[in-house]
Every structure is written in C-alpha cells, then in structure tokens.
Amino acid sequence: MENSLSRVYSPFSITHSNQSLSKNSHTHFIKHSVFAENSSIRAIKTPETEKPSLSPTTPLKFVKRNRHSSSQDSPQRRGPSRPSVKTHKLNSEVSPHRAVSAVRLMRIEFGGAFADLLNEKGKGSGDNEMGYVERTLGFRTRDLEDRDLRLVTDIVGGTIRWRRYLDHLIVSLCHDERTFRGMEPLLLQILRIGVYEIVKLDMPPYAVVDENVRLAKVALRPGAGNMVNGILRKLVSLKENNSLPLPKLEGDDRAQARALATLYSHPVWMVRRWIKFHGQEEAEKLMTWNNSDPSFSLRANTSKDFTRADLVSRLNMLKVPHELSPHLDDFVRLTTGMQIVIQAGLLRGGLCSVQDESAGLVVSVVDPQQGETIIDCCAAPGGKTLFMASRLSGQGMVSAIDINEGRLRILKETAKLHGVHDVITSIHADLRIFAEDNPVKSDKVLLDVPCSGLGVLSKICKILTRLLLFIHLLKRADLRWNRRLEDMEELKNLQNELLDAASMLVKPGGVLVYSTCSIDPEENEERVAVFLQRHPEFCVDPVDRYVPPAFVTNSGFYFSNPVKHSLDGSFAARLIRSL
Numbered sequence: 001m002e003n004s005l006s007r008v009y010s011p012f013s014i015t016h017s018n019q020s021l022s023k024n025s026h027t028h029f030i031k032h033s034v035f036a037e038n039s040s041i042r043a044i045k046t047p048e049t050e051k052p053s054l055s056p057t058t059p060l061k062f063v064k065r066n067r068h069s070s071s072q073d074s075p076q077r078r079g080p081s082r083p084s085v086k087t088h089k090l091n092s093e094v095s096p097h098r099a100v101s102a103v104r105l106m107r108i109e110f111g112g113a114f115a116d117l118l119n120e121k122g123k124g125s126g127d128n129e130m131g132y133v134e135r136t137l138g139f140r141t142r143d144l145e146d147r148d149l150r151l152v153t154d155i156v157g158g159t160i161r162w163r164r165y166l167d168h169l170i171v172s173l174c175h176d177e178r179t180f181r182g183m184e185p186l187l188l189q190i191l192r193i194g195v196y197e198i199v200k201l202d203m204p205p206y207a208v209v210d211e212n213v214r215l216a217k218v219a220l221r222p223g224a225g226n227m228v229n230g231i232l233r234k235l236v237s238l239k240e241n242n243s244l245p246l247p248k249l250e251g252d253d254r255a256q257a258r259a260l261a262t263l264y265s266h267p268v269w270m271v272r273r274w275i276k277f278h279g280q281e282e283a284e285k286l287m288t289w290n291n292s293d294p295s296f297s298l299r300a301n302t303s304k305d306f307t308r309a310d311l312v313s314r315l316n317m318l319k320v321p322h323e324l325s326p327h328l329d330d331f332v333r334l335t336t337g338m339q340i341v342i343q344a345g346l347l348r349g350g351l352c353s354v355q356d357e358s359a360g361l362v363v364s365v366v367d368p369q370q371g372e373t374i375i376d377c378c379a380a381p382g383g384k385t386l387f388m389a390s391r392l393s394g395q396g397m398v399s400a401i402d403i404n405e406g407r408l409r410i411l412k413e414t415a416k417l418h419g420v421h422d423v424i425t426s427i428h429a430d431l432r433i434f435a436e437d438n439p440v441k442s443d444k445v446l447l448d449v450p451c452s453g454l455g456v457l458s459k460i461c462k463i464l465t466r467l468l469l470f471i472h473l474l475k476r477a478d479l480r481w482n483r484r485l486e487d488m489e490e491l492k493n494l495q496n497e498l499l500d501a502a503s504m505l506v507k508p509g510g511v512l513v514y515s516t517c518s519i520d521p522e523e524n525e526e527r528v529a530v531f532l533q534r535h536p537e538f539c540v541d542p543v544d545r546y547v548p549p550a551f552v553t554n555s556g557f558y559f560s561n562p563v564k565h566s567l568d569g570s571f572a573a574r575l576i577r578s579l
C-alpha cells in the first residue's frame, strides 16, 4: 500500500503519482494543531532577542486525535516496540521530507532536538521519529528514502542556519509584526522551509509554494495554507523583481552589526564580537564559512591495521570522491558521500572515524610517544583520546577523565570498537575534584576544555552510540542560536578552574596542552596568559616542531582559522612544567 501511494519527488521537478485522491479524502486528513486553537501558547519570537515561550522541556503535543484513531491505538500507549504506522492513514498528498523537516525543526527549537536525528533512515530506530512526526502532524507520511533523508538534512540544516534571515523576510511580508509573533510554531516552520527553498535553494518557486501550502493545509487548517500562499507568492514576486526587503548596511556601528547579523544570519552579539576582534571583512568571511556546507574528514584507524591507503582503496571502490589531507598522514577529506561511508559500515566496523583535521592537529601538538602516560582531562566522547591511544601502538596509557557519564560510556564503547581499549582507562570524575584527590603525575596532560564552540559553527561531529555502535554526524547548525554572550563569562571561569586542576597532574618536565574548538581570543590566548601569571612554573613550548608553519601563531600557539585553512576553528597551547 505504501509503495502504491508514495510519490515521486525531486526537488527540481515535483510530480505526483497519486493526484487522483479526492477532495474529500484530502479534507479527511486535515488536522488542527493545538497551537491553532490555544491562543495562550504563542511561541515564536525572533532569534536571540526573545526566547520562544515554550520551555525546552514543554512536552510537544500538537495534534488532536484523528477521528479514525481510538485511544487504544495511541502510539504512546502502544509503546515504542510496536510500529506506529498503523495509527493514522498514510497521507501521500504532502511531500514526506517537508513534513519530517518541519517536525524536526520544531523539536530542535523546542527541545528533544537530537533524539530523533539518531537514525539513518527515519525507520528502524527511526520508528521513534516517524511516530513523533505522526503524532505532531496527525497523519502518516511514508518512510523516508535515502533521497528524502538527504533533503531533510539539507532543509533542516539550512533553515536553522538561515533562521534570522528567513524570519526577517517573513516579518517583512506579514501584515504586521503581531501576525508574525502570533504565528503557530508549525506554521512558522513551514514558512521558513518555503522561504529557504525559494531564496537560498533557488528551487522552482511555484512548486515550492504549492507543496508548502498543501503541508500547511493538511497539517494545520485551510487558513494556514492561505497564509503560506499569500506570503510565499509575495516573496516570489519580490525575488523575481530583485527587490527582496533586506536591511542596508548603514547607520552607526550597532545598526550595521544588526544589518550584517540579518544578512548573514548570526546573533548580533557574535557579529559585534568578531568585528571587534577580527575586523568587518574577516567577520563576513567567517560568517560565510559558517553558512557553507560542512565537509568532513576521516581518520584511518591504524590500530586495526587499516591504513590510509586501505581507506583510499575502499573509498575508490565506493566511488566516494576524496583527497588526502596535506597535514596529517592518517586523514582523508570528503566533500560528499558520507552517507555512503556510513552505509558501507566503515565507521561501524571501527576501521575509521570522523574527525576534523583541526582536532587531529591538536593531537599532533600533544605528540604522544610510545610508553608515555597521558591524561586526557575532558576526554569524552573521545575523538582525541582514541587518536592518542592509537599513536601509543599498545605501549603506554591514556587516562580519560570526563564528568559526563553518558559521553564517557560512548568513549569506552568506541575504544573497544577501535581496538585501543587496552591502553585507555576511563575515569568518571569532575576534574577539579579528581586533581585534588589524586596526586598522580603524568608525562602529558591534554585539557580540551568545554568552550563556546565558536570555531565549529559550520558543524560539530558527534559520535554517538546506540545498541551496536553507530556513528552519526550531526550538523549543529543550531549552536549559534543557543550561545549567549553571558555564557562566555561562565565558560572562561570554568576554563580557568580546569586549567588549574589539569596543571596539578603534570610531572616536572611534563607537558600540558590546553585546547579549544573556539576562535575567540578570550577563550584561547587570554586564558593561557592569565594561567601563566598564576603558574610561573609553566612556560610556552612553541608548536612549530609539531604542526605545519601555517598553523603556528606569533606566540607559538597552534591555531586553525576556518577562513584561512578551511578547517574548523581550533586552538592549542603547549606548556612545559619546569618543576
């Protein structure tokens, strides 16, 4: 049944194989979101200035029961093990990837963001997600195919990244700001998707209008569809006349920063900070990088006797385009084809892992040698621990400390998968307490601190496990909206405390490496400078012996700049303890 009802869809030519559904059967599926009816829940505000009134923990409950479903077949009652697909009728009138995208966007904005991203296909473990989509929209969509899944990834990532820009256009096209502010969350997500598809993906505009109108009508109500129709049609006409209502770069510094923040879709505080530290031109380049599609690197796991040459031949067999990293012997770069790599089981088999070269270069700064004892102070989920362990070739020990038990469990499981568990001891502890209580001294200590992540706004790779290990990539496009200026002060205090604690674990003559995935000088050079004032027993060991010259700063630190090196931003200082 599913196949016969599923549609052929391509983003550039939209065709329906089942246009013959009657009007009645269409209205049959129309659902009302509780947001449409509950005027007390008015959630959407523009990013950064105001938060949605739904708290991240507010359970999402969007739909009235379908009149054809009884309380007995509620997905919640049935539990996760029973397929949710029998609950509602399949609705084949809406494009499934748009329906799923809209629901994922809701979850990301209102919480539970990533639980449903942990599946490869929107089926299997994705029963969760499809059940959730169904409960939210009130109808079933067919399971996602690979092509749909790629579209969902593109649409969700792009719509989040461009949220401020998209919202600016939507507000400008609404009758007034109140209309925008009073909009139901699901309606807003559908509009964002439509605007993104028209303005940023340059998809055939009238097909996009049609599809999103249909989704709004079916998922919400006919009036919502009319609103989508009005706004998107106005947008199409403005775009065709090259007169999109975008802000101009004029006025004082604040006004210009606000305009840039909208044009490049970043929070205003970030734009102002980058202009202050790097100048406007560099800030614009940085934001362009953040908005670009992330590329990925793979590290061949030599601990399993799987060399980069082996990896290259597997990628050739799989026809995945790649190039060798010029900086690191075990690394290969991919621009596309990650899905193929995942499906081929290379990650699941522990033959390689996803790791940005910027993280690999931090390990180069540590320079692990056989027989050494190394403490990785903030180790989980373990990207650097694993790479350091593989460098020990079975001789030596890495103690992996982390405060987060779940992430540490991932590290342990991945270490087994990668065949390096014999040289890793994992320790669940707060580093600050551990260092006070354990007078251990190590040859080398890596402190990869929690940080703003301002170097990885184009992506963050997370390694996650479920049952047997699966490795998934999550493009954390939403990170920019979740960071606040106030976080920076808290983070800097934590970084100071962790540095003090980590320094206690270094033996005389030993090495302390402080690293971040941030490009912010206050988290990088400034933290090191104030640490050295507090700890005159440490001095800087310039990193020019460990990384290529292009990555060495004037002060002898390692720094990867997304704009200059086309890698994620990261920083490392190598400090030697004299006594």
Ligand SMILES: C[S@@+](CC[C@H](N)C(=O)[O-])C[C@H]1O[C@@H](n2cnc3c(N)ncnc32)[C@H](O)[C@@H]1O
Pocket: 359, 377, 378, 379, 380, 381, 382, 383, 384, 385, 401, 402, 403, 404, 407, 429, 430, 431, 432, 448, 449, 450, 451
């Ligand atoms: C940037 S992440 C580390 C990434 C890791 N080094 C890697 O390469 O996969 C920072 C880690 O610090 C941990 N952390 C935060 N506060 C901590 C503390 N007080 N003690 C130990 N670990 C802490 C977090 O749980 C998080 O896993």
